[in-house]
Amino acid sequence: MADALKVGIAGLGTVGASLVRIIQSRADELATTCGRAIEITAVTARDKSRDRGLDLSGISWIDTPEALASEADIDVFVELMGGAEGAAARSVRTALERGLHVVTANKALLAASGVELAKIAEERGALLNFEAAVAGGIPVIKALRESLTGNTVSRVYGIMNGTCNYILTRMEKEGLSFADCLKEAQRLGYAEADPAFDIEGNDTAHKLAILTTLAFGTQIAPDEIYLEGISNISIEDIHAAADLGYRIKLLGVAQRTETGIEQRVHPTMVPRDSVIAQVDGVTNAVAVESDILGELLMVGPGAGGNATASAVLGDIADIAKSQLGTQRVPVLGTPAVALAPYKRAQMQSHEGGYFIRLTVADRTGVFASIATCMAENGISLESIVQRGKPDGAESSKTIILVTHATMEDSVRKAVDAIKAESYLAGEPQVIRIERPQTF
Amino acid sequence: MADALKVGIAGLGTVGASLVRIIQSRADELATTCGRAIEITAVTARDKSRDRGLDLSGISWIDTPEALASEADIDVFVELMGGAEGAAARSVRTALERGLHVVTANKALLAASGVELAKIAEERGALLNFEAAVAGGIPVIKALRESLTGNTVSRVYGIMNGTCNYILTRMEKEGLSFADCLKEAQRLGYAEADPAFDIEGNDTAHKLAILTTLAFGTQIAPDEIYLEGISNISIEDIHAAADLGYRIKLLGVAQRTETGIEQRVHPTMVPRDSVIAQVDGVTNAVAVESDILGELLMVGPGAGGNATASAVLGDIADIAKSQLGTQRVPVLGTPAVALAPYKRAQMQSHEGGYFIRLTVADRTGVFASIATCMAENGISLESIVQRGKPDGAESSKTIILVTHATMEDSVRKAVDAIKAESYLAGEPQVIRIERPQTF
Known part of the structure; x- marks a missing residue:
């Protein structure tokens, strides 16, 4: 049997501690499967004195991530600290420059510096794995990087933030408001005290930027993503969606268009009988549509110490199985030097169906005016629903329009035209519709 | 750049022809991604003179698969002929013994001889890939073999036969009989002229046997699978399932139990709001439940020339990327010499919910008798539905029972006891219920 693979771990939070426990408790199985032992030889974390319930005897404690990366006797540097800059970024770069293999769960770092890091890894013949x-x-990283080799991807999209999906699911199933569901998510530990990063879509955007590069072979461009969070979604939207045969999910979508790559994160209506519509709670799902394979959907846990540790362990095992580290899967699917520049498709040219909810004064001519604004912008309608407001406090009513496929630009112009009239009794709500290819 | 990977293909049917076209038309992208060119240098098929619309210039035509495997100047032998014995089996063995890497889509061969072939491959340091x-x-092979390394799998199950899923979906959506849907499937090319292999579950069983070995590290045991096809499923069952909140799918299920590994293929009721219940038509889905990762579900095309060719190409690309073929993923997840003997859990000890549909004479005391047979076998009931027969031809009625989790043995005894009474007006229908862990 080959020499043990020596692993150094930077960061002993939930994921790091889970990883240590798993590698220690399954040493024999791992050695059998990988053809060599996987041995944790060094670790580093912020506070040495903290009791994590781990047996760290025989493992070197290193004071800083940078020292672990530059000096420790390890083959693989596992980065589980997080953050796009600072110690995580410095130590990952140092490890790769030293020729060490790196495994990381750090989406922010990859979104910010993935291409640069991939270049260093590929120059040094090191592996950089980041399934988690x-x-x-x-x-999904493995599927895009390995299974889909040779395929031309047309669209990749998914539910990639458990907090948002939990909130939207609760709102729908229990008729609760966004604010109440957010509080509940915070109470259960599914949402941070400052939830903006999740609910405004930034977390999904980081993940989407990475998937876009793997799917389309372009430079990572996290700042070129159209972003809309879920805080604006009301229970009324969810009920209206249900009535029309849809459910609302926060999707990250990247798609090849004639003018470039569209990257967008926004609340999205998906057909109720599609498979992805059934993905509830904190569960994640990612779909990839490509020209040879067709449509692939993967559903599973998007977070949690163990699920994340499992992905990290799979990455470490891939390195262990790759004798002498000679397997050369390009880090980002395409060799970093061969990545194309990212060319952004303008959101105005996005084409799709739209759900538009308008609260209007209950007076003669309003409906005709709305219909005219739509027609003048070339928008044809799939369905129109008009309801009285249940509270009856004002003489207002709700009009819901669902459009056939149309341009974002046309929808914005039509809505602006409606806003210029005097009958609107509230801000119009616009939600994009996304349809899976076949299931 | 390293030397081109020389590929020999045995079999130029739908999948083989599709593979040739893809490798030829995407040569540049493949070379970039894999770090070396992938070149088809030799092929063999039954009929040399047949026009397949392929450009085979510059490719050696070899007369037999055995000659391709034993003599041609190739690095990888791709077997796309099919069949557990004969030329496919002989040539794959020959290729592995020669130290060539092998890629195959042949489930029958793997179910019959997978362990033996894996042993040869591992002794020779050759790769044997079979995603398709x-x-x-x-x-799913890659997920089990690589991503889930270190996990202990508790259950793997899925919809693995498009023909059956197409038929069941049509029956449900259009209220058609099994026979009518089968005819339609044959007309559309989704079912063979002799459909028994699909609809009786044998095809699913071959695939399940392979998954079981990957999931549980035991010898392949295709003959130890409990088998029930879908020809016995009536539109009445499908309607009753829908009323109770279930849909009927042909599942292959392998599960770890205290007494061994359960392997079974049978029509199954799954909760209507589960994700897998939403998988319709010819689409396939495979779920894996494991202790670290949790639950993973993958949905996609289960057949078709291009989808299958995509999987074969992914396998070839993995070999190309593994410089000098030094990556050593065990063929069956566990090294073949370390596979445990397969220990079968008896079907009688299967535990789960059951749907039981009885057609009985409409007379006093029948219901009490049925309830007694259930109670005497310790079976507690989740729901009971009684309906008159719509045709009214006889004075019979339908009683549907759904049990809480109980033993197969108890259900069989209870049904036998009911059959021993005089009031049954038809063969009892028993359908097992399967519940996903979380979604």
Whole structure:
């Protein structure tokens, strides 16, 4: 049997501690499967004195991540600290420059510096694996990087933030408001005290930026993503969606268009009888549509110490199985030097169906005016629903329009035209519709 | 750049022809991604003169698969002929013994001889990849073999036969009989002229046997699978299932129990709001439940020339990327010499919910008798539905029972006891219920 693979771990939070326990308790199985032992030889974390319930005897404690990366006797540097800059970024770069293999769960770092890091890894013949960075335990990086080789991807999209999906699911199933569901998510530990990063879509955007690069072979471009969070979604939207045969999910979508790559994160209506519509709670799902394979959907846990540790362990095992580290899967699917520049498709040219909810004064001519604004912008309608407001406090009513496929630009112009009239009794709500290819 | 990977293909049917076209038309992308060119240098098929619309210039035509395997100047032998014995079996063995890497889509061969072939491959340091053999384009082999390393799997199950899923979906959506849907499937090319292999569950069983070995590290045991096909499912069952909140799917299920590994293929009721219940038509889905990662579900095309070719190409690309073929993923997840003997859990000790549909004479005391037979076998009931027969031809009625989790043995005894009474007006229908862990 080959020499043990020596692993150094930077970061002993939930994921790091879970990883240590798993590697120690399954040493024999791992050695059998990988053809060599996997041995944790060094660790580093912020506080040496903290009791993590781990047996760290025989493992070197290193004071800083940078020292672990530059000096420790390890083959693989596992980065589980997080953050796009600072110690995580410095130590990962140092490890790769030293020729060490790196495994990381750090989506922020990859979104910010993935191409640069991939270049260093490929120059040094090191592996850089990051399955845990996107959709936790779902092996979507491996699918895109390995299984889909030779395919031309047309669209990749998914539910990649458990907090948002939990909130939207609760709102729908229990008729609760966004604010109440957010509080509940915070109480259960599914949402941070400052939830903006999740609910405004930034977390999904980081993950989407990584998937876009793997899917389309372009430079990572996290700042080129159209972003809309879920805080604006009301229970009324969810009920209206249900009535029309849809459910609302926060999707990250990247898609090849004639003018470039569209990247967008926004609340999305998906057909109720599609498979992805059934993905509830904190569960994640990622779909990839490509020209040879067709449609692939993967559903699983998007977060959690164990699920994330499982993905990290799979990455370490891949390195262990690759004798002498000679397997050369390009880090980002395409060799970093061969990545194309990212060319952004303008959101105005996005084409799709739209749900538009308008609260209007209950007076003669309003409906005709709305219909005219739509027609003048070339928008044809799939369905129109008009309801009285249940509270009856004002003489207002709700009009819901669902459009056939149309341009974002046309929808914005039509809505602006409606806003210029005097009958609107509230801000119009616009939600994009996304349809899976076949299931 | 390293030397081109020389590929020999045995079999130029739908999948083989599709593979040739893809490798030829995407040569540049493949070379970039894999770090070396992938070149088809030799092929063999039954009829040399047949026009397949392929450009085979510059490719050696070899007369037999055995000659391709033993003599041609190739690095990888791709077997796309099919069949557990004969030329496919002989040539794959020959290729492995020669130290060539092998890629195959042949589930029958793997179910019959997978362990033996894995041993030869591992002794010779050759790779044996077979992603296309189970669930077509869905990368479930890779997930089990690589991503889940270190996990202990508790259950693997799935919809792995498109013909059956197409028929069941049509029956449900259109209220058609099994016979009518089968005819339609044959007309559309989704079912063979002799459909027994699909609809009686044998095809699913081959695939399940392979998944079981990957999931549980035991010898392949296709003959130890409990088997029930879908020809016995009536539209009445489907309607009754829908009323109770279930849909009927043909599942292959392998599960770890205290007494051994359960392997079974049978029509199954799954909760209507589960994700897998939403998988319709010819689409396949495979779920894996494991202790670290949790639950993973993959949905995609289970068959078709292109989807299958995509999986085969992914396998070839893995070999190309593994410089000098030094990556050593064990063929069956566990090294073949370390596979445990397969220990079968008896079907009688299977535990789960059951749907039981009885057609009985409409007379006093029948219901009490049925309830007594259930109670005497310790079976507690989740729901009971009684309906008159719509045709009214006889004075019979239908009684539907859904049990809480109980033993197969108890259900069989209870049904036998009911059959011993005089009031049954038809063969009892028993359908097992399967519940996903969380979604």
